[in-house]
Every structure is written in structure tokens, then in C-alpha cells.
Amino acid sequence: MGQAVIKAGHPVFSSPAGESHMEARSRPVDLVHLARQTGGNRNLEEEVLQMFLRQAHKLTREMAQDCDCEARKLAAHNLKGAARAVGAFNVANCADDLENNPSEVSYVSTLTAEVNTTCDYISSLLR
Template identity: 45%
Template structure:
């Protein structure tokens, strides 16, 4: 008797690898599940830490000089990519490349608030 391959067995990929990424949401939950191997408690912990970091960066970035902005944006970009906050990552990348862009600071702050609201909504 031949067994079906792992690819066709339902739930063979608990991290959601078979799902289409949702990169236009504040958090790509498929990416996050893959990063945490489907561990919901770990997802919540990681998201909580990310929101704290992002809000801290948001609060610091407006009063920083260009060199500090570049450093803050770079760190946020990496963390955002790790949790699937791709919009925040894109905006942090833009700010890292042009740290004097005041509009980019505002757009990044808005995206961080969107992530905070999204995480609060899915954590209920």
C-alpha cells in the first residue's frame, strides 16, 4: 500500500506554508506562523515584544539625528521582517535610505499604530 506524500496530507505543514502570504496586512500571519512553527503562545510573545520595540523606535526617531534614525530604522526593519510586518519593514527601509524625510517618519509612525491595533485585535 502506497502512502500519500507529505505534501498532500492535510495539516502536514502546521506553520501554514501552503497558504498564500498576506503581505498587505499589518502582520503577515502566514509568515509569522512559519517563523514560530505554529506555536501560538510564541507568536503572541514575539508580537508583544515587536510592538514594544516599534513604539519605542517611533518615540525616539522624531527627535534623533540622521545617523541615529538610520540605526533605529535598520534595527526596526530587521525585526519587522522577522515577524511579518512587511509594511513597517518597507517604510523603515525607506527611512534608513533617506533619514531626513519627515514624511517617511510620519508614514512609519502610522504603520506602527496599524500594527499595534492589529495585534490588539487578534490578541482578544
């Protein structure tokens, strides 16, 4: 994972090729947001992302099981908060949909797919 420093007027985490802000926002995790949340501390960023990975996998498993709507709603709410904290806004939006419609099984699959995409991306950053 690149360090959160601003060089020559480029946004934090911009690529050497001059990636635009919109391209950076299309990533599964908004790295600029994450850097702000952690004060640019790379070790803290890695620790927070690792905690998110563990929590996202645990909560996704809980939501996929045949659980009651209240348990699914609580798990979605917890995942939404964790996702917003690290800048995984697509996950947060999907979790919000499920939290508001806990009996809608299709939202579980959509959220699970988004969590998998985001966790794969985070894992690639942590290598």
C-alpha cells in the same frame, strides 16, 4: 489569534469563508510567515508579537524626536529587522525608506502611521 494549522487544504490562518492568499497578504502582519518563524507555536507567536509591539513603539518615539540622522537611521534599521521577523512587511518597507533617507521627515510620518496600523492589528489579535 487563530492557531497555525492547515485544515482541508486551506492555507494557514485562512478564514472559514475561504479567504484568498492575496487577502491574507494584505493584512498588516503576514500570519503565515509568523507561523513559519515560530514553528506554529501559538505561545511563541504571542510572545514575539508582544516584543514587537514594545520595540516598535519605542523605536517610533525615538525616530519622531529631533534626533540626528545617524540615530534615526539606526532606529529605522532595527525596526526593519524586527518587522521582517514577524511578517510586518509594510512596516519593514517604510523603515527601509527611512533608513536610506534619514533626513526625510515625511518618511517618519509614513512609518509612524504604518506602525500604528500594524500595532492596532496586533493588539486585536492578542485580545
